[in-house]
Amino acid sequence: xxxxRNILVAASIAAAAATQPAAAQDKSLYQRLGGYDAIAAVTxxxxxxxxxxxxxxxxxxxxxxxxxxRIRQHIVDFLCKAAGGPCVYIGRxxxxxxxxxxxSKADWDRSVKILIxxxxxxxxxxxxxxxxxxxLVPLEKDIVEK
Numbered sequence: 001x002x003x004x005r006n007i008l009v010a011a012s013i014a015a016a017a018a019t020q021p022a023a024a025q026d027k028s029l030y031q032r033l034g035g036y037d038a039i040a041a042v043t044x045x046x047x048x049x050x051x052x053x054x055x056x057x058x059x060x061x062x063x064x065x066x067x068x069x070r071i072r073q074h075i076v077d078f079l080c081k082a083a084g085g086p087c088v089y090i091g092r093x094x095x096x097x098x099x100x101x102x103x104s105k106a107d108w109d110r111s112v113k114i115l116i117x118x119x120x121x122x123x124x125x126x127x128x129x130x131x132x133x134x135x136l137v138p139l140e141k142d143i144v145e146k
Contacts, residue, residue, distance in 0.1 A: 044072070056114070077091070101145070104145070
């Protein structure tokens with residue numbers, strides 16, 4: 001999926017090179033994404049799509065409702081904290097959290113595609129999407145098992 005990789009690389013470069021007006025610079029990515037409730041809504045949609053996707057649903061089999069709720073909360077807290085919000089992430093590092101899950105490059109690419117679709121559904125502006133992916137792209141090395 002070279003196209004997804006190209007999108008992610010372009011997003012990382014664009015986010016790093018972007019210049020913003022002074023008013024926008026004062027707002028964190030967390031604020032520009034819409035805060036906690038918006039991040040939670042995107043997370044719920046993203047997890048829902050992953051859990052029903054033919055390629056990705058295997059990662060959600062065998063978890064109790066409590067475990068699924070904990071995973072969801074970790075994702076919300078991680079994104080909130082990474083975007084400059086007031087949350088505290090108490091989950092494990094990405095390498096430890098995903099060890100043994102056998103997440104392939106194809107799985108990573110599929111999840112990125114789903115996230116792009118979800119962000120589009122919620123009308124997240126391109127600039128914020130690029131900044132979000134600039135935070136997420138480096139995690140691939142810790143999540144995908146070679």
